[in-house]
Amino acid sequence: MKLTVISILVGVVLIGGAILFTRGNINTNVGVDNVSVVNGKQIIGIRAKGGYQPRKSVAQAGLPTVLRFDTNGTFDCSSSVRIPSLGISKILPQSGETDIDLGLLQVGTLQGMCGMGMYRFELEFKS
């Protein structure tokens, strides 16, 4: 039984370490000028390649919003976009711009990630 306990402990430590190591602070990567309003439509621009840039975008709630993904030679996981709470699942082309219509959004935060879950982005909607 001693070994069983030890191996479980080691497993927990390893997983915990991996989470801490990869977690990072999402708030250090907030988009400054990636949100623009054109003709009453809010456009959030995100670059998708080896992760999402910026990782956190702050936008306005209550405006029709479009999420615009910019890809350039993107073959990794970030080309497969997921926003579970809105039921969005889209595979982006390797290069180009892809618009995803989000519609009208209420105040709150949306979590997005790639199809395997290890790259993420956050959209915060303020009033």
Add this chain to the structure above:
Amino acid sequence: MQKTYTFHVDGMHCQSCVLMTESELKKVLGISYVKASLNHLNVEVTGDFGDKEPKHIARDLSEILKPHGYTVSVEKNWPARRSFSEGGSDFKIAIPIALAFVVLFIVLQKVGLVNLVNTGGVSYGTAFAIGIIASLSTCMAVVGGLLLSMSATFAREGDKVKPQLLFHVGRVVSFFVLGGVIGAIGSAFTLNVGATFALSLVIGLVMLILGINLLDTFHWAKRLQPSMPRFFSRHALGISKFNHTLTPLFVGIATFFLPCGFTQSMQLYTLTTGNFLEGGLVMLVFALGTLPVLALISFSSFSVQNRSKAGVFFKTAGLIVIMFALFNLINSLVVIGLIPPIFNF
């Protein structure tokens, strides 16, 4: 005179070992009945052994089973002896190796290998390069982890070469054929979110169970091992042949549908080729790009020659497989939206 003895068997770890033990002992002159049990790790034999002592009989039976890696004894010296002394020292080596492997894996993700691809278009050269990068990316957690768990499990049953070859043949051929089909019909067969989730969940759980089994520490997990029912395997020429031929082939083909960003975007590109040959070749070259790293993973079990090192290898493989399995399970829960994102590469 017919007598019945119960002996402990060291080295039995699967249903096919039980069948192997039974079929080998049945051939022994004088033995009329053999019943091996995986749960109790023992074998019950009935037969005429003359006036040999039980100790003597155990030694004779051990001689017969030795080539298969099992030892028969009167006293129960397993798992207590192995897990605590021998098994413990295996862990002392296995844990640092597994740890180093995981750190290497995370570092590979952090350095941004994916940014090496700069072209918009895809030539066969870039498809190959993307394959190499894919095999070092988080796709390794899925495809590599699955492959490692499978090849180590087969290797422990003594079947090293064939399952591995079949896996790679299944993978490369199916990438060519399915890529060709995508190119020809012009629509990708990516699974929807629900099906992907179900597939990842099943694979994650299978990997977890295989990984725990490889550690050889938790004996209750053996009962969970997905194996052919004994009835079937007994009829398939004694030893479960089905497991060793078709399973790796199917797993190889299934990797086409596994959630891996690179595979998915290559499939999307294949769509645009518009014909069978070109589409098939792009996916084939991509699969060939992933081959060196995957081959390295699967044939690592070749290095296992003597039993003392085998323990270290299987425990290391087990730890890595368990970590990849948990990584995959957590990620699939994230993608379906059940838990907030945890990893952030």
